[in-house]
Amino acid sequence: xxxxxxxxxxxxxxxxxxxxxxxxxxxxxxxxxxxxxxxxxxxxxxxxxxxxxxxxxxxxxxxxxxxxxxxxxxxxxxxxxxxxxxxxxxxxxxxxxxxxxxxxxxxxxxxxxx
Amino acid sequence: xxxxxxxxxxxxxxxxxxxxxxxxxxxxxxxxxxxxxxxxxxxxxxxxxxxxxxxxxxxxxxxxxxxxxxxxxxxxxxxxxxxxxxxxxxxxxxxxxxxxxxxxxxxxx
Numbered sequence: 300x301x302x303x304x305x306x307x308x309x310x311x312x313x314x315x316x317x318x319x320x321x322x323x324x325x326x327x328x329x330x331x332x333x334x335x336x337x338x339x340x341x342x343x344x345x346x347x348x349x350x351x352x353x354x355x356x357x358x359x360x361x362x363x364x365x366x367x368x369x370x371x372x373x374x375x376x377x378x379x380x381x382x383x384x385x386x387x388x389x390x391x392x393x394x395x396x397x398x399x400x401x402x403x404x405x406x407x408x409x410x411x412x413x
Numbered sequence: 414x415x416x417x418x419x420x421x422x423x424x425x426x427x428x429x430x431x432x433x434x435x436x437x438x439x440x441x442x443x444x445x446x447x448x449x450x451x452x453x454x455x456x457x458x459x460x461x462x463x464x465x466x467x468x469x470x471x472x473x474x475x476x477x478x479x480x481x482x483x484x485x486x487x488x489x490x491x492x493x494x495x496x497x498x499x500x501x502x503x504x505x506x507x508x509x510x511x512x513x514x515x516x517x518x519x520x521x522x
Contacts, residue, residue, distance in 0.1 A: 302456075332509060339422075341514035342457075342499060349508060358509070390457065402510065404457040 303405035324393030436500030
């Protein structure tokens with residue numbers, strides 16, 4: 300079946316602009332995660348959604364970052380007033396439910412802020 | 414606090430040589446440990462998890478609570494093992510993973 304998909308695959312933007320990154324999880328997966336992958340920094344947790352519960356936003360690096368998940372499916376990560384240090388690969392993952400289940404990752408969105 | 418340390422950024426070995434990718438963790442409770450792998454131009458995927466006690470693609474990893482380690486081992490490396498390997502931890506009551514910074518494994522012919 301279809302895996303996690305993300306769009307766009309690449310995004311180049313100018314410093315100060317807002318960007319929106321989209322994630323389509325695997326159908327039926329209730330848990331959705333956003334991570335940031337930076338060179339030399341590994342994977343950094345950003346935000347986690349589980350069903351209709353309030354999201355865990357503890358990993359968001361600043362108030363310029365926000366995310367929503369509509370209808371328990373598609374999620375959008377928004378970065379406002381982008382900075383050069385926001386340049387990274389943004390990964391989305393989903394799992395059947397939180398806990399023991401394997402997280403399945405999307406291909407990522409490569410963001411470059413000029 | 415949860416922390417995962419992968420001390421080697423790059424590990425280079427020859428085909429057929431044994432390989433060990435180191436992972437140490439810091440967590441006060443009973444963690445779940447995972448190894449994820451990302452091959453060139455592919456998405457990140459689960460390689461193995463300690464609770465499964467399985468061998469995947471010849472790789473094994475044993476959780477050593479005394480040394481707080483979860484090193485990934487393979488007796489005979491293959492060129493197709495070249496990839497980025499991430500160790501990850503999930504703490505009790507947590508739903509998210511804490512990843513290490515990753516180790517790039519290069520297997521030369």
